[in-house]
Amino acid sequence: MMQAEFTLEGAQVLRDGQLAIGDIAVARGVLSDDPAGPRVALPGCTVLPGIVDSHGDGFERHMAPRRGAVTDLTVGLAGVEAELAANGITTAMLAQFWSWEGGMRGPEFALRVLEAVERYQPVGTDIRVQLRLEMHLLDDYDAMEQAVDRFGIVQVVFNDHLPHDALARGKRPPRLTGQALKSGRNPEAHLAMMQDLYDRRADVPAAVEALAARLAARGVMLGSHDDPDAETRQLWRSRGVALSEFPETHEAALAARSGGDGIILGSPNVMRGGSHAGKVSARDMVAAGLCDALASDYFYPAPLKAAQILADEIGLPAAWTLVSDGPARLLGLADRGRIAAGLRADLVVLDPDGRVCLTVAGGCVTYASGIGAAALIGARI
Structure with missing residues (x-):
C-alpha cells in the first residue's frame, strides 16, 4: 500500500x-x-x-471461474480489487456462502476465501467478508462459529435456499442435476442430503435463535436475507437480527422500517427497473423511504449506475448516500x-x-x- x-x-x-x-x-x-x-x-x-458495498458476490467469477482454474485465490482477489476500483468501490463486503449447496458455496471453499483474504495485500481497497449461513446446515454451526472467531468475521447473514415446496411434495427440485454437479455430488446423493436437511426443519428455529445469541454476544452484526413478509422480519428482529437484506415485499420492508432495522436493496434491481424474480421494485422502495443502502449484489458496476439512475428522481446527494454513507452506517464504519x-x-x-x-x-x-x-x-x- x-x-x-x-x-x-x-x-x-x-x-x-x-x-x-x-x-x-x-x-x-x-x-x-x-x-x-x-x-x-x-x-x-x-x-x-467512495462507494461502500455492503453485499456483493461478484467476486466469485474471479476466484472460481471454473473448477480448479484458480489454485491461489489471492490471484483472483487481485482481479476482484481491480474491478471494485474501476467501479468506484472503496470498501467491499464479499458475501461468501457457508452452504449445503457445495462448490464455491460450500464450507471448504468459504475457508479458502477467508484464508486468501487474510493473506491478500490490497492496493488500498478495504476488502471484508460476510458469511452467508444456510440455516438448515445444523451440523456445521460449530465449524462456522470457529471460522468467525479465527478470521474476525463481523457480519453473518442467515439464508434459506432449500426448495421447501418441492421437498414437501417429495418431488425433484428444479435444476437439481446442474446444482449437484457443481457441488461435486451425484444428483441422487444431493437430493438425499436436501431431504435430510428438510426433515430436520423442526430443529432449525431453536438452533438459529441460540446461534444468533452467541454471535451477537461476540459483537457480530446479524442479517436476514429475502424476508418475504412482515411476520418473518418481526421474527428475525426478536432474535436480534437487525439487518434486512433484499426484503421481497413492501410489507416486509415496512416492518423493518417500523422496527428500526436496516434495509439493504439490490442495485441491479434499480438498473432493471424491478426484481429479476418478480419481487418488489427497489426504485419504488427508495421512493417510499424504505431503503438505507444499495448493494452490488451480483454486479459490481451496479451501485454507481443505480445511483446515477436515482439521481434523476431524488437528486445526486440523496442517491449517493444510498451507496456511501448509508451502507457505511449499517456496517458501523463511522470513518467513511x-x-x-x-x-x-x-x-x-x-x-x-x-x-x-x-x-x-x-x-x-x-x-x-x-x-x-x-x-x-x-x-x-
Whole structure:
C-alpha cells in the first residue's frame, strides 16, 4: 500500500448534502481541508465519497471461474480489487456462502476465501467478508462459529435456499442435476442430503435463535436475507437480527422500517427497473423511504449506475448516500461514506460523462483512467 498526498481542485465536491466547486486534500490516508502535496486539476469532474458495498458476490467469477482454474485465490482477489476500483468501490463486503449447496458455496471453499483474504495485500481497497449461513446446515454451526472467531468475521447473514415446496411434495427440485454437479455430488446423493436437511426443519428455529445469541454476544452484526413478509422480519428482529437484506415485499420492508432495522436493496434491481424474480421494485422502495443502502449484489458496476439512475428522481446527494454513507452506517464504519476532514480518504471521481476516472481508497490511488490519469500525470504523482 503506497499512500499519496495531493489536493484535488476545480471539481464539484459532494459535502454535507451539497455539490459545490471546491478543493479536497488527501494526506496520510485521510481527507483534509488543508492543501497537501501536488494540486490535481479536475475541472468539469465530480468528487464523491467512495462507494461502500455492503453485499456483493461478484467476486466469485474471479476466484472460481471454473473448477480448479484458480489454485491461489489471492490471484483472483487481485482481479476482484481491480474491478471494485474501476467501479468506484472503496470498501467491499464479499458475501461468501457457508452452504449445503457445495462448490464455491460450500464450507471448504468459504475457508479458502477467508484464508486468501487474510493473506491478500490490497492496493488500498478495504476488502471484508460476510458469511452467508444456510440455516438448515445444523451440523456445521460449530465449524462456522470457529471460522468467525479465527478470521474476525463481523457480519453473518442467515439464508434459506432449500426448495421447501418441492421437498414437501417429495418431488425433484428444479435444476437439481446442474446444482449437484457443481457441488461435486451425484444428483441422487444431493437430493438425499436436501431431504435430510428438510426433515430436520423442526430443529432449525431453536438452533438459529441460540446461534444468533452467541454471535451477537461476540459483537457480530446479524442479517436476514429475502424476508418475504412482515411476520418473518418481526421474527428475525426478536432474535436480534437487525439487518434486512433484499426484503421481497413492501410489507416486509415496512416492518423493518417500523422496527428500526436496516434495509439493504439490490442495485441491479434499480438498473432493471424491478426484481429479476418478480419481487418488489427497489426504485419504488427508495421512493417510499424504505431503503438505507444499495448493494452490488451480483454486479459490481451496479451501485454507481443505480445511483446515477436515482439521481434523476431524488437528486445526486440523496442517491449517493444510498451507496456511501448509508451502507457505511449499517456496517458501523463511522470513518467513511462522507467527505469531511479526518475521515478515511475514500473518493471516486466521475468525469463529465459520468464515468469513473479516479478512485482513491485509504489514500491510495486504486484506479485512474482518462481525465483522472492525465491529471495525475500532469501533477507528477
